[in-house]
Amino acid sequence: MKLDNSKFDIICNTVDNGIILINKNLEVQFWNKWLEIRTGINSNDIVGDNLLNFYPNIDEKKLIRKITTALKLNSSTFYTPQISKFLVDIELGKVADKVFDNMQQSITITPLDLENELVIIYVYDVTLLSEINFKLNEIKEKVEEKNEELKLLFDTTMEAILVFKDNKIIDCNQVAIDLFEYSSKKSLLDKNFEQIISNKNILEKTSDKPFETTIHKEDGTSFKALINIKDNTFKSQSFKILTIVDISDIKRKETLLAEQSKLAAMGEMIGNIAHQWRQPLNIISITASSTKLKKEIGLLTDKVLIDALKLISDTTEHLSNTIDVFKDFLKEDKEKSLFNLSQNIQNNISLIETILNENKIKVQLDLDNDIYLYNYSNEFSQAFINIVNNASDAISLNLAQDELRLIKISTKQENNEVIISIVDNAGGINKNIINKIFEPYFTTKHKFQGTGLGLYMTHKIIKTSMKGKITVLNETFTYEDKLYTGAAFKIVLASHS
Missing domain, CATH: 3.30.450.20 (PAS domain)
Known part of the structure; x- marks a missing residue:
């Protein structure tokens, strides 16, 4: 129809x-x-x-x-x-x-x-509506894809990540689950901060930089950790994001490196003491033999005997002082102490002066005797001797016996800082490696001569233990109207007020 x-x-x-x-x-x-x-x-x-x-x-x-x-x-x-x-x-x-x-x-x-x-x-x-739905689906797929990427990053990062709201965990990654030894994410969610970490004051900290701490877990075990805490606001809601890196293995390796470096330093010190004792022991031996011979041939007078005994006593006291300085060097600093910087440096030089003398190295001191530091004296000694030994090795390697061999050591106080300068005239450090000398196991010596730990531990002691700064650069200076170039180490530490 x-x-x-x-x-x-x-x-x-x-x-x-x-x-x-x-x-x-x-x-x-x-x-x-x-x-x-x-x-x-x-x-x-x-x-x-x-x-x-x-x-x-x-x-x-x-x-x-x-x-x-x-x-x-x-x-x-x-x-x-x-x-x-x-x-x-x-x-x-x-x-x-x-x-x-x-x-x-x-x-x-x-x-x-x-x-x-x-x-x-x-x-x-419905084309317009379909286009909107199509684009929304595209956006949804992209968002889901990004979410998957973020989730992948969230779970594959080396840091444990915990997100807190109102002191309760609302999200975490797989690393956090493994670190705190939970069976699943569900078992960790909604827990209070104190239920997983006993250090209650950690959550109250907000720092621009990560900080080290010891985390005590619910089961009573603990581990060294690097932590960062950030406050975040989203849609008028406040969150805390806590990132944790377990640095237990790093700390164990650092301790091992420190022990290795200390043992290497001890070996060098024992060698130095053996050198230093050779002459005093010869004096004691010769004096005792001479006294005995004079007694046997009837030439031993009271004055000769007294002089001989005094020489043996003075030489023995010198040996004893060397042992005391060496024992101080070997002590582990558990706590900071007040010490005179000038005396510390002179004691350190006394431990290695025989080697310096044998290498014909002149040490020029310009020390402020009134500077005191409240810090770890024995760790400073280790750092100082490492630098001087490094300078001595560089001089022996690069300068002939008949050339001037010089190490200049100076101290001064500027405002609230103490500056220690150690400069040699060995020609300086190659510009291609000068930025690497504080790295562990980096050495320019023959493989049988150096461990590559001396300057690494020096850097660690000054920066981490003593909270100071250490730098090195090549410096040209004048000595007795002649120009010389060498490595200049500068240590900056807080002065004792």
Whole structure:
């Protein structure tokens, strides 16, 4: 049946959607202006014809089934295309950023005339909504992908990460679960800070820089850790993010390096003492033998005996003093103490003066005798001797015996700082390695002569233990109207007020 131009026709041609009047055999009875404009198919051409003749890709069985259902139930039903998101193929205009090539449609089938088995198919343009959904899905996928990346980073970082809100854990990574020996993330969430770390004051700290501490766990065990705490605000809610790095192994290795360095230094000191004792022991031996011989031949007078005994006593006292200085060097500083810097330096030089003398090295001292430090005296001795030994080795390697061999040592106080300077004239350090000399196991000596730990431990002692600074550069200076170049070590420590 062909509809006359009626009120129905007028209304259907003014609405902003497509309207098709069709029977269950898919014969078109009405095709409104909206569809004419968008499909390019004139109403006169399609009305009375089968819809499939114009759109052969339509799922015929499904569409007939939907029309039959609407008529049978006398109720609207929805048609959802399975492959493409449209019933009638309407190509979209050429738009640069369009998502779809064809109009996306929502299809509703509503019964109109049950007797003649007619239904109205409403075609709604949902392209804009579909584009929004498409872009939202793209964004959602990207966000999910980023979340997966962040989760991967969150769980593969070397730091344990704990996120606190109102003093309760609301998130953590796998490293934190393993570090605190929990079976799963669920078992760690909602726990109070004190339930996993007994150091209650840690959470109260907020620092721009990480700090070292000892963490005591719930089971009574503890470990050395590097911790960083950041306060964060998100959507007016406050969070604390706690990152923890277990540095137990690093500390054990540092202790091993320190012991190794100390043993190397002890070996050098024992060698120095052996050198220093050789002459005094010879004096004692010669004096005792001479006294005995004079006694045997009757030439031993009281004065000769007294002089001989005094020489032996003085020499023995010198040996004893050497032992005392060496024992002080070997002591481990458990606590800081007040010591005179000048006396400490002179004691240190006395331990190695025999080696310096044998290498014909002149030591020029310019010391302020009134400087006192409140720090670790024996650790300073180790650092100082390491630097002087390094200078001695460089001089022996680079300068001939008949050249001036010089080490200049000076101390001065500037404001609240004490500056110790140790300069040699060995020609300086190669610019390609000067930035590496404080690294562990780095040495310029023959592999049988150096461990590469001396200057590393010196740097660690000054910077970490004594909270000072140490630098090295090549310096040119004048001595007795002649220019020399050498390595200049500068140590800066806090003075004792």
